[in-house]
Amino acid sequence: MSDIPKQYDPQAAQTQWFPYWEQHGHFNAEPQTAEGQPGKPSHTIMIPLPNVTGALHMGHALNGTCQDLITRWRRMQGYEALWMPGTDHAGIATQAVVERRMFEEEGLTRHDVGREALVNRIWRWKHIYEKRIVGQQKTLGASCDWRRIRFTLDDVCAKAVRHTFFKMFKDGLIFRGKRLVNWDVHLMTAVADDEVYEEEIDGHFWTFNYPVVDSEGEPTGQRIRFATTRPETMLGDTAVCVHPTDERYTDLIGKSVRVPVNGRIIPIIADPLLADKEKGTGAVKVTPAHDPNDYACYQRQLGKESEIGIINILNVDGTINESGDNEKFVGIDRLKARDLIIAEMQTLGHFEGVEDRKIPLKHSDRSKTPVEPYLSDQWFVKMGDHEDGRPGLAQSAIDAVEDGRVRFYPSRYTKTYTDWLSEKRDWCISRQLWWGHRIPIWHGSLSRDGRVFITDISDEDRVVVEAETHSQLSEYFSAKGISHEEYSIVFLKERGMLICAGSTRVEEALATIERNLEQGGMKESIPGVTNPTRNEGLMDEPEQLWKIRHLCKGLFYQDPDVLDTWFSSALWPHATLGWPDLDHNPPLNADELARQAPKPTDCVGGTATQGSVPSTHMGNDVLRTFYPHEPIETNHSVLITSRDIITLWVARMVLMGLYNMEEIPFRHVHVHPKILDGFGQTMSKSKGNGVDPVDLIDKYGADAIRFTISSFAGETQDVKLPISYACPHCDAMIEPKLLKLDTVTVVVPSTLKGSFPVPQGSPKPTLVCSNKACKKESQFSTPLYDADPGVPIAKMVSERFEYGRNFCNKFWNAARFAMMNLMESENGPGYTPGDVTADQLHLEDRWILSRLSTVTHQVDEYLSRYQFDAATRTLREFTWNEFCDWYLEMIKPRLRAVPTTPSSASDDANETRAVAQRVLLAVLDSLIRLLQPFTPFICEDLWQRLKEFAPLRALPCCDEPGVILREATSAEACIVAAWPAPPKSWQDAALEKRFERLQETIAAVRNVRAIYGIKPGDTVKLLMRATPEVAGEMQSVASQFDNLAKAVLEAAGAEVERPAGAASFSLGDADGYIPLEGLIDKAAELTRQQKEAEKVRKLIAGNEGKLKNEKFVSSAPADVVAGVQESLDNYRKQLASIETIIADLS
RNA sequence: GCACCCGUAGCUCAGUUGGUUAGAGCGCAUGCUUGACAUGCAUGAGGUCGCAAGUUCGAGUCUUGCCGGGUGCACCA
DSSP, rough: OSOOSSSSHHHHHHHHHHHHHTTTTTOOOOOOOOOOOOOOOEEEEOOOBBTTTTTOHHHHHHHHHHHHHHHHHHHHTTTTEEEEOOBBBBBHHHHHHHHHHHHHHOOHHHHHHHHHHHHHHHHHHHHHHHHHHHHHHHHHHHOOOOGEEEEEEHHHHHHHHHHHHHHHHHHTOEEEEEEEEEEEEETTEEEEEGEEEEEEEEEEEEEEEEEEOOSSSSSEEEEEEESSOOOGGGGGOEEEETTTTOOOTTGGGTTTEOTTTOOOEEEEEEOOTTTTTTTSSSEEOOGGGGGGHHHHHHHHTTTEEEOOOOOOOTTTTTTBBBGGSSGTTSSSSSHHHHHHHHHHEEEOEEEEEEEEEEEEEEETTTTTTTEEEEEEEEEEEESSTTTTTTTOOOHHHHHHHHHTSSSESSSSHHHHHHHHHHHOEEEEEEEESSSSOOOOOEEEOOOOTTTOOOOOOOOGGGEEHHHHHHHHHHHHHHHTOOGGEEEEEEETTTEEEEEESSHHHHHHHHHHHHHHHHTTTOOSSTTTOOOOOOOOOGGGGGGHHHHHHHHHSSSSSOOEEOHHHHHHHHHHHHHHHTTOOOOOOOOOOHHHHHTTTOOOOHHHHOOGTTTTOOOOOOOOHHHHHHHSSSSSEEEEEEEEOOOOOOOIIIHHHHHHHHHOOOSOSSSSSEEEOEEEESSOOBOGGGOOOOHHHHHHHHHHHHHHHHHHHHOOOOOOOOEOOOOOOOOOOTEEOOOEEEEEEESOOEEEETTTHHHHHHHSSSSSOOEEEOOOTTTTTEOOOTTBOOOTTOOOOOEOOGGGGHHHHHHHHHHHHHHHHHHHHOOOBBOOOOOOOEEEEEGGGHHHHHHHHHHHHHHHHHEEEEEETOOOOHHHHHHHHHIIIIIIIIHHHHHHHHHOOOOOSSSTTSHHHHHHHHHHHHHHHHHHHHHHHHTTTTTTHHHHHHHHHHHHSSSEEEEOOSTTEEEEEEEOOOSSOOGGGOOOOOGGGGOHHHHHHHHHHOOOOOHHHHHHHHHTTTTTTTTTTEEEOOOOOHHHHHHHHHHHHHHHHHEEEEEETTOOOTTTTTTEEOOSEEEEEEEEETTOOHHHHHHHHHHHHHHHHHHHHHHHHHOOOHHHHSSSSSHHHHHHHHHHHHHHHHHHHHHHHHHHHO
């Protein structure tokens, strides 16, 4: 067996077998082609699409491992298993990373390069990172159907997005509204709630007063005091608010105050929710455009007598605009303006005091600058129920989980999901970005005065279509061959119109109009739409001004915003399967198809692997087969993801699936743990602790990474993964440390040299090896910088993965051993296939087959509940502690064709060897299959090696009594071999119990040998005192005592007595004596036995106490009481033996 | 403030519906290398299961409170 190396070489297996699987189409999932045709059940997993922002980290590796495991397991079980790959354009994150890079490297902002050029740059970024991501996934062994890879901005997904938006628009589910967003004044965009972080800063808390004025605007002499942390917002104040029952102010309610800095007269209103009698002065200024609470107050007051205004005082860049009604501050940054306003208030005598205070302030994660609450126009999806009481989008998704159509594993995450959905908050779907699905809406103005409208539709704004104008538009469209099904027009009360495009043709037609208008040519335009006119009224609408300036030049323009990333990813489960096209299958990826171009020999006999290429066949079989449908027995599906996107993504997929498909998108949702670093923090690029799985795979192998990861993918808690840096010169481990920077804490090597972060243009920081013999420097892998080319890099590694590496090596060597013994050698003939009957089995064969059956069923059970950790541990223990440590050791004598017991002395030694070989191969065969989902590369490698000399092998046989193993042909590849199903009848609890006793005895003998330092080569004698039954068992396996503990069983029986000068052990139902005349230290032996006796006495006392307790005896179940009684009896026997020994010794 | 998770051996974690002596890997100690594997084998040491009370015949497991760590959601004049 010289061709099997002593150590498993993961890289060799990975290089060989991944392309093999791909080329043979083993990852491909094919749809059923005709209705009603009986076929395999399907199994679908939709990947939680990684962002093209950057490379994958360990969290992705965990996520991918779980999905691949389930996919490979189901595939072997006979499912047509689809794992759908793809990536997400990740709107803001990707745009931000490209913008930042562009600024750092070229000093350019997006406004310098323009929309089209920026988007092109992002596409280039996307291509680079998608390739990297796919490469990482394949390195890990991901068995996705790569031909079906999708990207959320590709044509198939874009069509689904447009279709859905159009449908929702027509259904009245999409509306335009105002919303306070987190405005990043640096990037000049809104950022989502999850893209801001809070940081406490040292701030101030100022108290001012406003003079109360009478109806003529003359001061009454009264003043109202209030406090604020943002004095500049005074410019946007539209009210002062007090609590309605606050006696200090009740007489002022309804009166007015004058804002000293701009002279604006504003009312004093009462609002019990906004004002708090206990806090501050009890009075609060109201700035609806720049504070969420104030905005909520503004909405509450709408339509009431005390209705207040709303004034946006900020430009997009954070400077004060004209609406502040004081030209002194126009164009000044809001922070500068703050100081000026404080000074002015002081001068005017309205300043009361200031105190220092820690203020939690929201910062933009992208620019690390404070965000401003900022009122803007946004698009929303209505989540609430319909007016007639029918459940709306949110409710439909709640129902699906509550009635069990969608089930969470672990179930506690159900609460996260339903709690969030039951708020039914409308979903803001617009983003002020350039990278994403452009909102397919064109704004137009029909008004005659040339005003431009950024239209604002809420339900009450919609008006019945004016037939005349509508027909003009219809004419325009129909002249282009566009039917009225493809667009939807909504007119707004005398304010303009919105056209929603439902097809690319409409989009093109509308884009043509827009372009022509922009160029001033009116060759093609909608009647009634006039040339753009710059309107002065816009000047107080900074965001709109900005839009006009940068994005659109006319009265007729496409909405500049793009959709929230989650809008497209919510469609993922059906969009990727080709929805809304029901008449053909989705197209396959040409590059990926080329990878598996069938070799000439494969072409003979048909086109089986090409089944889902668009063909003459009509109908979308892919969608029909792989999207959940009735009857549910024919298809299964699971979503495997991390908990932080349960609301953002999982909930939205369910509601979108129900909306578009009228069926849930998946039946199970498995939520796996998160991976934290050794300091307990989540891994992320900005912290510098994100480990590239490929680095780890290079070091330990993909199987090792997968095995280790699955061993900690349990259901209870997150996983700490301590990492260190490996010195590239000497391989020593360098510990990481935390380094606090201005805004974040980052992870860097503890032996960091040089400043961090790097000042512009300075050398990159390095680490110094802590190994005294090395002391060399290297750069280190950090997502915060790219290392200089050609410089040695200390990669991030984690010793935790030795767990998996060692396991793979152990398994490799077990297989190596098996193969050596399956070949012809001086020990006997090579493997011959053939049946094995029950009567040919030895004790250890029956035991290992019993264990195999038990373990297989346990693994199935664990995997069906997504308990990867338990499944992994079970297989590891079985492989290492049972198969290797006991079974292989026990059959070694048989494989050497040495007669094993006196009674088998006459047996044909070769037959003994043959049976051992067959059972060995059968167990190994099953084990390779069982481990395939976990460690596919090593398994395929071993499978193919075994196939070379044992294409026929004896495998578990279920249908014939007495026949245990029967000849069968092995599958072409392990990845497509059948999942093991050993008969349950093999499980034999009594046998397993008996075997445990044997193991205990052997361990006890080994213990004695270790204590007395007996040389490994020396044989000892063993005498066992036991009941005739147990003694008989001992006799029957006597050769194993010799084999495994170098002990010759001299005697076994009830009459055996302890020889003088023997070391002893007591097991409850048997005592063992090992004569060690001369070797034994009587005093030490006595101490050892007394200690043992003490332990047993305590146990006896405990059990006796229980049995004396009448309540225990009467209320505990009978079997528990019997169990206690039984163990008490055993302990008493054991104690009696030990006491005899003690008496002998003393 | 509300919700969820976690606290078990030096470290990282298991521990099913409460039930006989609480387990694993790493690390540690001792002893083993010509026959699968030193990425290995054997043996061993190491835990009043965060604290307190309660329920129960019986609690690592259930309940309540407290302490400590984490996460999510609200809120922050």
